[in-house]
Amino acid sequence: MANDKKNTKDKKPKFSPYWIYGILIAVFLGFQLFSNGSYQDGNQTTPSDFFRFLEDGDVEKVDIVKNTRVARVYLTKDAEAKEVHKNSKPTTLIPSSTKLPNYKFEFGDLQNFENRLNELTKDLTVKPVVTFDTETNDWGNLLMGILPFILLIGVWIFIMRRMSGGGAGGAGGQIFNIGKSKAKLFDQNTEVKTTFKDVAGLEGAKEEVQEIVDFLKFPEKYTTLGGKIPKGALLVGPPGTGKTLLARAVAGEAKVPFFSLSGSDFVEMFVGVGASRVRDLFKQAKEKSPSIIFIDEIDAIGRARGKNAMSGSNDERENTLNQLLTEMDGFGTNTNVIVIAATNRADILDKALMRAGRFDRQIFVDLPDVRERKEIFEVHLRPLKKAKDLDTDFLSKQTPGFSGADIANVCNEAALIAARNGKKAVDKQDFLDAVDRIIGGLEKKNKIITPSEKKAVAFHEAGHATVSWMLEHAAPLVKVTIVPRGRSLGAAWYLPEERLIVRPEQMLDEMCAALGGRAAEKVIFDKISTGALSDLEKVTKQARAMVTIYGLSDKIGNLTYYDSGQSEYGFTKPYSEQTAELIDKEISNIIEEQYQRAIKLLEDNKDKLTELAEVLLEKEVIFKDNLEKIFGKRDFEKEVRENLDK
Numbered sequence: 001m002a003n004d005k006k007n008t009k010d011k012k013p014k015f016s017p018y019w020i021y022g023i024l025i026a027v028f029l030g031f032q033l034f035s036n037g038s039y040q041d042g043n044q045t046t047p048s049d050f051f052r053f054l055e056d057g058d059v060e061k062v063d064i065v066k067n068t069r070v071a072r073v074y075l076t077k078d079a080e081a082k083e084v085h086k087n088s089k090p091t092t093l094i095p096s097s098t099k100l101p102n103y104k105f106e107f108g109d110l111q112n113f114e115n116r117l118n119e120l121t122k123d124l125t126v127k128p129v130v131t132f133d134t135e136t137n138d139w140g141n142l143l144m145g146i147l148p149f150i151l152l153i154g155v156w157i158f159i160m161r162r163m164s165g166g167g168a169g170g171a172g173g174q175i176f177n178i179g180k181s182k183a184k185l186f187d188q189n190t191e192v193k194t195t196f197k198d199v200a201g202l203e204g205a206k207e208e209v210q211e212i213v214d215f216l217k218f219p220e221k222y223t224t225l226g227g228k229i230p231k232g233a234l235l236v237g238p239p240g241t242g243k244t245l246l247a248r249a250v251a252g253e254a255k256v257p258f259f260s261l262s263g264s265d266f267v268e269m270f271v272g273v274g275a276s277r278v279r280d281l282f283k284q285a286k287e288k289s290p291s292i293i294f295i296d297e298i299d300a301i302g303r304a305r306g307k308n309a310m311s312g313s314n315d316e317r318e319n320t321l322n323q324l325l326t327e328m329d330g331f332g333t334n335t336n337v338i339v340i341a342a343t344n345r346a347d348i349l350d351k352a353l354m355r356a357g358r359f360d361r362q363i364f365v366d367l368p369d370v371r372e373r374k375e376i377f378e379v380h381l382r383p384l385k386k387a388k389d390l391d392t393d394f395l396s397k398q399t400p401g402f403s404g405a406d407i408a409n410v411c412n413e414a415a416l417i418a419a420r421n422g423k424k425a426v427d428k429q430d431f432l433d434a435v436d437r438i439i440g441g442l443e444k445k446n447k448i449i450t451p452s453e454k455k456a457v458a459f460h461e462a463g464h465a466t467v468s469w470m471l472e473h474a475a476p477l478v479k480v481t482i483v484p485r486g487r488s489l490g491a492a493w494y495l496p497e498e499r500l501i502v503r504p505e506q507m508l509d510e511m512c513a514a515l516g517g518r519a520a521e522k523v524i525f526d527k528i529s530t531g532a533l534s535d536l537e538k539v540t541k542q543a544r545a546m547v548t549i550y551g552l553s554d555k556i557g558n559l560t561y562y563d564s565g566q567s568e569y570g571f572t573k574p575y576s577e578q579t580a581e582l583i584d585k586e587i588s589n590i591i592e593e594q595y596q597r598a599i600k601l602l603e604d605n606k607d608k609l610t611e612l613a614e615v616l617l618e619k620e621v622i623f624k625d626n627l628e629k630i631f632g633k634r635d636f637e638k639e640v641r642e643n644l645d646k
Contacts, residue, residue, distance in 0.1 A: 043088050045073070045103040047113070053103075054120050054128065058085070061129040062117070063101065066110060068135055072101035184260050185284075194248040200379040201372030201404070202242055205363045209233060209246060212338060213254045216290050230360035232328060232339040234298075236346040237365030240405030243342035246365070247294045250340065257288040263300030266320050274301065274320030282327040282337060289336035298341040304350045321350060329357040367403055369498060370396050376404050380411040387427040395431055398478070400496050410434045436493070440485035447484045455617065456521060457482045457490040460531055462613040463520025464492045464513060465622075466605060467598050469631050473509035476634070481621045489531065504552045511539045512594040512601075519598035520609060539594070543587045553586050605631075 050073055053059050058079030063072040079085055080102070088102040107113040121127045196206055215222050215229040222229065235243040251258040259281060266274040285291045301320045328339055341359065343349065353359065368376055373396035381392070399407060413434035418426040449457075461480050468474040475494035482490040499506070518532040546552040549562045561574050573580060602609055608630050615630075616622050 043103055045105045047105055047107055050103065050105055051116065051120060053079070054117075054124075057124065057126065058082070059128040061131070063131050063133055064107075064110075064113075065133050065135045069108070069110065070104055070106055071113075073103035073105070074099060075102045185257060185288075194245070194252045196249050196253060198379065199242060199246055199249050200375035201368045202246060202365060203372075205235065205246055205365050206249075208361060208363050209250050209340070210253075212292075212340075213250060216254055216256050216292070216338070219290075229338065231357060232341065232359040233361045233363055234346070234354070234359040235340065235342040235363050235365055237344060238367055238403060239344050240403035241365045241367060242404045243344075243365050244296055245404070247296070247340055247342060250292065251294070254292060257285070257291040259285055259291065259293045261295060263295055263297045263302065266301050267317070274316060275323035278320060278323040278327055285337045291337055293337060293339045295339065295341045297343060298353075299343045299345045299348060302341075302343070302349045302353050304348055321353070325350075325352055325358065328353075367401060368407075370400070373399055373402065373407060376407045377411070380408050384411060384415050385425050387425045390426070390428060390431075394428070397495065398432065398435055400498055406438065409438060413437055436479075436485070439493070440488065440491045442485065444484040449484065449489065453489070454482065455613075456525065456529060457531065458613045458616045459520045459524050459609070460517040461490040461492050462609055462616055463516040463518075463523075463598070463602060465516075465627060466609050466612060466631075467516030467519070467601055468492075468494065468513040469627055469634060470601050470605070471509040471513055473503075473506040474513040475510070477624055477627060479621065479623050480616060482616055483620050488534070504546065507542055507546060507552070508590075508594060511542055511591065512598050514539050515591070515595045515598045516602065519595060519602050520613075523599060523602045523606060524610070524613075539591055540587070543590045544583075546590065547583055547586050553590075555582065555586050 050059075050071070053073070053075070056079075058075050059073055060076040060079075061074035063074070065071070075085055075088065080089060085102065117130065121130075196210065199206060212229065212233060219229075235246060237243055247260070251260065261281070266277050281293065285293050301317055301324065303317065303321075305318050305321065339359070346354075346362070354362070374392050377392045377395050381390075395410075399410065402410070410431065411434075414426050414430040417433050417437070418430045421430075423430070461482055465477050465480050468477055475496040478493040478495050480490075480492045485491055514535045515532075517535055518528055521528050521531075547556055549560055551558045551560050556579075563574065575583070611630055612622070612627065615626055619626075
């Protein structure tokens with residue numbers, strides 16, 4: 001019964017100030033209505049009937065309204081008694097002290113009407129009274145006069161209510177809330193389903209953030225020993241490695257208020273808004289402490305001060321950063337608020353932001369290795385209908401250098417490819433096709449290519465395959481195709497060894513294999529083409545890195561000209577012009593030496609190169625097995641396989 005009474009009470013209409021506006025409008029409309037229609041102006045008649053009534057002596061008075069060209073006719077008492085006028089007696093809703101007209105009609109030109117009226121009344125014994133009037137509607141004029149002001153006041157009230165109402169950052173961009181934080185709050189009322197079980201790999205990163213979650217859940221475990229929880233944790237790593245996913249898992253596991261926002265949410269065109277939003281964010285977090293603040297892409301506001309290309313344009317961002325620094329470790333810091341941030345550009349962050357006491361921990365979230373990729377595949381394969389014999393170890397080895405986001409994309413693409421082919425389950429070939437699609441692009445089998453161009457592409461790709469097969473440290477071949485993909489006319493897929501350190505002979509072998517395509521064109525056709533652009537770009541970068549970064553050149557020595565702390569806008573070279581000439585010459589010598597090495601290898605195996613190219617022209621796609629038939633097994637294949645299995 002109590003609930004029924006409560007529901008009945010809730011259903012009652014609530015008072016709204018809009019009711020007052022509606023009543024006022026209704027009153028004005030009512031006055032307008034009654035001023036014009038509170039009585040009848042008389043029955044409608046015609047000028048010819050009026051003139052006939054006039055000749056019969058039935059008209060007592062004629063009231064001519066000049067501005068509306070309407071004439072009101074008042075009959076004599078004797079005329080009202082006649083049968084012809086029995087229906088002309090006026091009726092009214094509101095009593096009136098004045099006599100109401102019996103008839104009304106519209107006339108055309110006023111001068112012609114007057115002339116006709118004078119002509120008919122000059123011979124009458126009792127002439128009717130003729131009056132002229134100009135009719136005005138005072139209430140209507142008043143309403144039309146104040147209506148613009150009513151509309152302006154109404155619009156102003158509406159805008160004020162919109163600006164002062166709603167939560168921070170709500171619809172309409174309320175101007176009074178522009179300095180409020182735009183953080184999205186996740187608490188016990190907001191269900192976050194992501195947990196650490198959904199985050200595959202990242203064991204070290206999970207362990208560190210798990211400690212933060214444990215501290216918030218069981219603070220006594222740490223405080224009894226005198227320990228203090230880190231005030232902040234910075235997640236650093238390449239794009240797609242799972243930094244934001246890890247933060248979502250923290251929100252799902254912590255069971256404390258979790259404020260999530262992006263660094264760009266502090267940026268606004270108005271001065272002082274960013275700092276105001278930082279203050280409001282930490283104020284809300286302290287009110288709900290213990291709590292966690294997660295700032296994604298913190299480099300939007302955390303860029304090192306004074307390193308902006310446009311001097312003078314970064315003051316507002318610096319003010320926001322200064323406020324963030326103060327809130328994280330200032331005079332009145334509340335230790336129950338933990339800040340977690342993520343970025344893939346830690347090198348440009350301000351040093352004051354990175355120091356201990358603000359971000360005590362920097363958690364590096366790197367690209368997954370072969371074991372972690374297997375775990376990530378197992379997570380993303382759960383919702384897929386996969387083939388029973390699908391080997392996740394094989395998939396993890398086929399995707400070196402892939403991030404977690406890339407692996408999720410591979411699984412999705414494989415499912416789409418299987419569905420496109422009408423399969424009931426996603427099998428191994430679908431995943432291989434998905435990897436090819438992501439790395440090389442979509443196949444363009446209908447691309448127009450001449451036989452001579454196709455032959456050149458075949459020998460180019462066969463040159464890559466031959467040289468890589470002959471060299472010990474070159475990546476083992478997986479597949480070669482001359483079917484155009486994306487912007488390339490052909491492609492070769494390799495399975496690179498995942499090395500933690502790289503030696504000079506390994507880099508040189510890779511450069512030689514990359515130059516094998518152009519070398520094959522030179523050996524077979526004695527001509528070269530523009531098809532080696534991507535190969536030349538790759539080897540030039542590698543050679544420059546050997547000389548200027550890693551100190552692997554004997555002539556330059558154990559020097560590096562790479563400065564990790566250098567501004568991204570610094571264009572000055574840290575060496576003289578003579579050294580620059582030496583560097584350029586050394587880079588050219590390294591590349592030329594590997595090019596000549598590739599030419600010699602191909603000349604020594606020209607018949608096998610030609611045989612491989614003919615197979616490629618025939619089948620368009622060849623695999624490792626085809627090379628084994630022509631060249632035999634590699635002498636160092638066993639060592640490579642052992643390294644991959646570790």
